[in-house]
Amino acid sequence: ITSTMHLSPTNGDFTFVSSTEAEDLSGTIDAPDVKLNIGGYNAKDPYATTFLRKRGYGWLLEVEEDDPEDNKPLLEELDIDLKDIYYKIRCVLMPMPSLGFNRQVVRDNPDFWGPLAVVLLFSMISIYGQFRVVSWIITIWIFGSLTIFLLARVLGGEVSYGQVLGVIGYSLLPLIVIAPLLLVIGGFDAVSTLIKLFGVFWAAYSAASLLVGDEFKTKKPLLIYPIFLLYIYFLSLYTGV
Numbered sequence: 001i002t003s004t005m006h007l008s009p010t011n012g013d014f015t016f017v018s019s020t021e022a023e024d025l026s027g028t029i030d031a032p033d034v035k036l037n038i039g040g041y042n043a044k045d046p047y048a049t050t051f052l053r054k055r056g057y058g059w060l061l062e063v064e065e066d067d068p069e070d071n072k073p074l075l076e077e078l079d080i081d082l083k084d085i086y087y088k089i090r091c092v093l094m095p096m097p098s099l100g101f102n103r104q105v106v107r108d109n110p111d112f113w114g115p116l117a118v119v120l121l122f123s124m125i126s127i128y129g130q131f132r133v134v135s136w137i138i139t140i141w142i143f144g145s146l147t148i149f150l151l152a153r154v155l156g157g158e159v160s161y162g163q164v165l166g167v168i169g170y171s172l173l174p175l176i177v178i179a180p181l182l183l184v185i186g187g188f189d190a191v192s193t194l195i196k197l198f199g200v201f202w203a204a205y206s207a208a209s210l211l212v213g214d215e216f217k218t219k220k221p222l223l224i225y226p227i228f229l230l231y232i233y234f235l236s237l238y239t240g241v
Contacts, residue, residue, distance in 0.1 A: 078113070085114035092170045093177070095206045106170055107210045110162045115141075115169020122172045125179050126238045137237055141169060144230045151226060152211060155219045159211060167210045168230070174202035175235055200235055204228040 075082065088111075091103040119141045123134040142165070149164040178199035185191050208224045216223060 079111075080113050081111070084109070084111065085117075088114055088170055089118075089173060092173050092206045095202075095209055103210060107159070107163050107167055110160070110166035112162075112166070115166045118172050118176070119169050122176055122234070122238070125176060137234070140230075140233065140237070141165075141172075144168065144233075148211070148223070148227060148230065152223055155216055155222060157211070157213065157215055157223070164211060167207050168227075171203045171207035171210075171231070172234060174199050174206065175231065175238065178202075179238065196235060200228065200231045203231040203234075207231075 084105075087101075088106045091101045091106050094101060095103065097103075119138055123137045126134060126137060145165040145168045146161065148168065149159065149161045152159050152164065178195050181195050182192055185195070204224070204227050208220075208227050211227070212220050212223050
């Protein structure tokens with residue numbers, strides 16, 4: 001006689017049977033799928049996530065999304081337009097109106113990197129003559145442009161400091177162009193002097209034609225003359241004379 005003892009489950013999960021029937025028992029236990037979603041806000045957070053959020057550390061679980069602006073090219077990030085700089089260089093080196101360049105873009109759309117590159121290039125060339133004037137050239141560019149700007153405003157001109165800084169910087173290009181010629185024909189004093197005068201007039205005309213507008217009327221010489229003197233001083237820093 002085999003007796004079987006059945007015990008009613010107390011929590012609805014287990015059924016106890018006698019040991020004599022244990023050999024005939026077989027079956028499987030199905031476990032529900034358990035999903036863990038740490039970053040989701042709609043699903044129920046696990047204990048660790050809830051713990052962090054309650055104590056104000058929920059930001060540790062946030063994932064930053066990629067910002068399209070962070071993937072910009074370096075030149076665009078620094079606001080450097082090489083085509084625009086190249087066009088402005090051509091406008092300065094060829095200031096004749098008959099060539100058809102829109103030279104007012106040098107004044108109306110000023111930039112910083114183009115003039116800075118020109119001034120640094122002029123400074124590097126000046127190392128051949130006077131190494132100690134390299135940093136001084138940049139100083140003269142900044143404060144010389146400030147002087148021209150203040151004078152232009154006093155005379156009634158409508159220009160900004162950024163515009164003057166850009167025009168004065170770009171207009172150093174003629175002095176850079178004549179620098180190799182001065183090295184080649186340095187022994188001929190008369191020819192060298194003519195080339196220096198030509199370079200200064202070229203640079204001063206490029207700058208003055210952009211900065212000295214019709215608003216100055218009869219006061220144009222009062223602004224052209226200091227611009228001319230500024231480029232004479234720039235050339236003297238290069239030649240050491």
